[in-house]
Amino acid sequence: MSSALKQIFLMIRVNLGSLPRRVWISLSMVLSVALVVAVLAGFLAMARGFEAALQDTGSPGIAVILGGGTNQEIGSDVPAEAIRSLTAATGGIGVARNAAGGMAPAGGLALSREIVVPVDVVRASDGAEQTLSLRGMDLAGSALRDRAVLSQGRLFSPGARDIVVGARIADEFSGFAVGDKVRLGAVDWTVVGHFTSGGSAFESEIWADLEAVQSAFDRQGQVQSLRVRLDGAGGLPALQEHLSAFPGAPLTALSEADLYAAQSERTASLVRLFGWPLALLMAVGATAGALNTMMSSVSDRAIEIATLRLLGFGRLPAFTATWVEAVALSISGAALGILASWLAFNGWQASTMGVNNTKMAFQLDVTTDVALTAGLLGLAIGIIGGALPALAATRLPLTSALRARG
Numbered sequence: 001m002s003s004a005l006k007q008i009f010l011m012i013r014v015n016l017g018s019l020p021r022r023v024w025i026s027l028s029m030v031l032s033v034a035l036v037v038a039v040l041a042g043f044l045a046m047a048r049g050f051e052a053a054l055q056d057t058g059s060p061g062i063a064v065i066l067g068g069g070t071n072q073e074i075g076s077d078v079p080a081e082a083i084r085s086l087t088a089a090t091g092g093i094g095v096a097r098n099a100a101g102g103m104a105p106a107g108g109l110a111l112s113r114e115i116v117v118p119v120d121v122v123r124a125s126d127g128a129e130q131t132l133s134l135r136g137m138d139l140a141g142s143a144l145r146d147r148a149v150l151s152q153g154r155l156f157s158p159g160a161r162d163i164v165v166g167a168r169i170a171d172e173f174s175g176f177a178v179g180d181k182v183r184l185g186a187v188d189w190t191v192v193g194h195f196t197s198g199g200s201a202f203e204s205e206i207w208a209d210l211e212a213v214q215s216a217f218d219r220q221g222q223v224q225s226l227r228v229r230l231d232g233a234g235g236l237p238a239l240q241e242h243l244s245a246f247p248g249a250p251l252t253a254l255s256e257a258d259l260y261a262a263q264s265e266r267t268a269s270l271v272r273l274f275g276w277p278l279a280l281l282m283a284v285g286a287t288a289g290a291l292n293t294m295m296s297s298v299s300d301r302a303i304e305i306a307t308l309r310l311l312g313f314g315r316l317p318a319f320t321a322t323w324v325e326a327v328a329l330s331i332s333g334a335a336l337g338i339l340a341s342w343l344a345f346n347g348w349q350a351s352t353m354g355v356n357n358t359k360m361a362f363q364l365d366v367t368t369d370v371a372l373t374a375g376l377l378g379l380a381i382g383i384i385g386g387a388l389p390a391l392a393a394t395r396l397p398l399t400s401a402l403r404a405r406g
Contacts, residue, residue: 007313011321016328022297026329029293029385032286033333033378034340036279041341041366041374043275049365050271052199058257059146063095063236065226065243066252071262073116076224082246083113083223094238096229098140110229112141113210117217119184121173132169133205134184136213137227142195144227145202153178153193156209161216164193166203172349187216199363201260227256279374283381290385294326298393315394322393326386327379334378341374342366 019026065086066076086093087109096110114137120129135141139158142148156162163184165176175182180191189208197203214220230236236255243251309318346366 004314004316007317008320011313011317012324014321016325018297019325022293025293025296029286029290029329030333030336032289033330033381034337036282036286036381037334037337037374037378038341038344039282040275040279040377041338041370042345042364043271043279044370044373045341045345045364045366047269047271047275048367048370049362052362052365058255058260060255060257061146061230062144062256063228063230063239063253064256064259065228065239066224066254067249069250069252071252071254071259073114073224077249078113078223078226078251079248080221080223082248082251083226085246086226086242087111089242092231092238093242094231094235094240096231096235110140110144112138112144112227113223114138114141114227115210115213115219115222115224117185117213117219119206121182121184130173134163134213135205135207136210136219137207138210141227142207144229145197147198147200148195148202149197151194151196153191156192156207156212158209159211160209161187161189161212162192162208163189164195164207165191166205166207167194167196168203168349169206170194185216201362230255279377283377286381287385290326290330290381291388293329294322294386294389295392297325298322298389318393319390322390323383323386326389327382330378330382330385333381334375337378338366338371338375342371 064073065078066073067078067082068076070076086095089109098108098110114135117134117136118131119134121132122129139155142155142164150164151167153164156164163182170176176191176194178191178193181188182191183189184206195203195207210223214222228239230239236253239253243253309315345364348364349362
């Protein structure tokens, strides 16, 4: 091992060994870095959890047909004439056909007419009013959600005022147990079942029969979207080509995966837009704190550094040892911040305005990439905040430092 490396390792050991003398100011740097990392990780975990909830919702094998040139169900309208033309189509139009023995007639298109109505529900825990999505659909609609599974009860009956409730709503709101009566709008509905959908956004919805919803909310004949099962990998282009020939208002066909991915990106980007500036502002303060901590460290060890320099130690070992100390403290703070964020945020239930401008519940998710991104910001605080004090250690006036302690 070269002489310079030996000097570097020795000075690093001396620096780290003197930390107990400066425990409180060093701890303040660790905690400030930890706070920055935890705050950024919290925002990123929120964005990641929201993205996961919506991305898990979409299936590439399902397409959503919207009318009126919009890419959201709210504001869309699919004319009755277009629905009749589509269901009467023969030949390959990119949509799969129903198999025998299912809920829909065999040989017909695997299709569900749907409408979403915002409904206000009072949360019993705090009395807050929340807007939820009541989705009216054909009976085949549940089969077009690949991950949806009944966990309790049964599906709604055609024409009846029955509702099937997503797991997240059933967990958060009282009065949605199977058999309960719930007032939505101006009429009472009976909860006949609960369903799960792998944690996707569907679990924040209430499902009911299309015609029952149209009647209860004075939406007779209105259909906002059609959900169809695609016929293989080439189904979506074939369907889009077929719809392009329809007269009147344009109809748009999107894969369910693309629809929800685009919606998740907008909200997740907004969360990051707030999170990053706040974290960077805090990081500036933490960097100033790191600078103060390391300058104090250099001042405290002035006589040690001067002695080692007079004994023949070079400037590089003095610079490296001080910088390594700053980086080590920032790594400790980053690790503490990541641990705190995981304990505080991972799996925490949150909600926001989601698809169709209604409440959507999701779980914060402190993933590896979230931890790595937040941890790198913490590391950067030590690297930047330790550079100037490390430079100061190399320029320490040796004789004056010794006289000051002499």
